[in-house]
Amino acid sequence: MKLQSKPNSRRPLRQRGFTLMELLVVLAILGLLMSLVGPRVLNQLGGAKTKTAGIQIKDLEQSLEMYKLDVGRFPSTEEGLDALVNKPGNAVGWNGPYLKKSDVPLDPWNREYHYKYPGERGEL
Structure with a gap:
């Protein structure tokens, strides 16, 4: 009787x-992609904040016109934008809140x- 060994039993197991x-190589490719895409994403986020600020300023401008x-x-510098939400003591005809x-939003x-009235370049 002969014992036969398995043919793969002597080979070391490969992990x-x-x-x-x-x-x-994968890390280098990921780094390259991030260096190309990252700044564009950050610029888009900054642009969105700028557009949001522009929209808020237009809303404040319309509210100030309704107040006037x-x-x-217009509210004085001391009264500030808070006059659009809370009635100042000397504001006869105030029909707010105007926001x-x-x-007042941040x-x-x-x-x-x-807010400064009168402004440096005119009323608004």
């Missing part, structure tokens, strides 16, 4: 996986809008 070179129609003047929300960068 499956990626080589270091393959991983480095009711009161006969949809109950408070800009897209979470900062307050600065």
